[in-house]
Amino acid sequence: MIILDYRDKRPIYEQVVDKLERLIVGGALEADTKMPSVRSLAVELSVNPNTIQRAYVMLEQMGYLYTISGRGNFVAPESEWRGSKVQEMLKECHEMLLRAKEAGVTKEQLLVQLSKVYEEAEHD
């Protein structure tokens, strides 16, 4: 389900949050899907259960999960996070683009990047 990179400088719980967020945002995990239990995921990743617990709590605060006591953790519906996530990404992109411009990156170079990411091949 997840592969941890132990060479990554970030704390493990943060990596777990990040990977799971991408799975949810990317649509790999649909709404109301049951997440693996804290303990089972901890075993799977060879990690302390506290670490997974912490990740789940963060994901819940971010609106990606909801918890039913005694039942487990479940993926929240898109309406809970889609809008705010897009806004957040747009803001981050804006700041990064500003920094890129400041560093001497041209508009053309960025358009190339944009094309590479959204390569048209799809509706042709």
Place this chain on the structure above:
Amino acid sequence: MIILDYRDKRPIYEQVVDKLERLIVGGALEADTKMPSVRSLAVELSVNPNTIQRAYVMLEQMGYLYTISGRGNFVAPESEWRGSKVQEMLKECHEMLLRAKEAGVTKEQLLVQLSKVYEEAEHD
């Protein structure tokens, strides 16, 4: 010259590196300008000299400064860093755009951001 943000969770030396890098990349500090001495900047920021020393060493490794022992630290010429900085920014932008696409941001939204940043018709 610099204002530290104590709410920022990043280490102080990293903040210093970041701010100075922006000043240099942004052109506020010209090549061969003498930087404040390690000790004086430490006093100005109410910080330990070791912390500033560390920041200066990092900036030197990144190619933004050159050091003449016993004389001081000086801003390196653009040729030392311009190219690599642009490459680094392009790579970062690529990754951010990928994440943005993943999160559901449309190409149109990003084009708007791009235009806002590189607005060529300020009062047209």
Place this chain on the structure above:
Amino acid sequence: MIILDYRDKRPIYEQVVDKLERLIVGGALEADTKMPSVRSLAVELSVNPNTIQRAYVMLEQMGYLYTISGRGNFVAPESEWRGSKVQEMLKECHEMLLRAKEAGVTKEQLLVQLSKVYEEAEHD
């Protein structure tokens, strides 16, 4: 594990880096071996932990170690450094040979040195 040479004028952290680099490059420390902790090596060498910390950071930047925060430092796999190390050595050798030639050393003398080092007929 390491013996410091107090007559050596180089800074301690550099000596530590040098010795450990040789141990790794020479194959005495295999990939993924756990290095002694910063504090324990500091005690062993009767040196301040900061000094060891600095050495480990340098070795990490050079690709010889990888760090897992809260777990320790580990020897990186050969692929991380073998190529660049060979390139570096070749460049250094080139410069040294130039200086040797300049000083009047003949090609024959150098061929003798080369044979001595790579003596392929130990007991032939």
Place this chain on the structure above:
Amino acid sequence: MIILDYRDKRPIYEQVVDKLERLIVGGALEADTKMPSVRSLAVELSVNPNTIQRAYVMLEQMGYLYTISGRGNFVAPESEWRGSKVQEMLKECHEMLLRAKEAGVTKEQLLVQLSKVYEEAEHD
């Protein structure tokens, strides 16, 4: 006569020693040539006279110069230094070759370097 590299990490007096040594060893300065006075060289290099004085003293100790009080410093005859210099270089080369071999450099790669430095073009 000499060009200093202010970005060089080594102390200036050491750079001066090194450059002058090469000029003498390389044959650019013949035996009994009068060296520029301490003060004039200091002015030429925009450097403190003490620095040049220190360099001259070192060169004298190394056998490259001799001093005649009130007259100046002169280049010593080859017999004073040629032999020891060659020995020193051979020793240094030996150590470097050992380290190169240890790092995984092959004999063939070193032979290539050797050929590049002593390119045959001369007696062909």
Place this chain on the structure above:
DNA sequence: GTGGTCTAGACCACG
């Protein structure tokens, strides 16, 4: 216990 950061001192070489 581990690495990461920081402080408050100190000494040295260099110019």
Place this chain on the structure above:
DNA sequence: GTGGTCTAGACCACC
């Protein structure tokens, strides 16, 4: 006065 190194402490986050 400048950078470079080092010590002896301390606190923090992570696991």
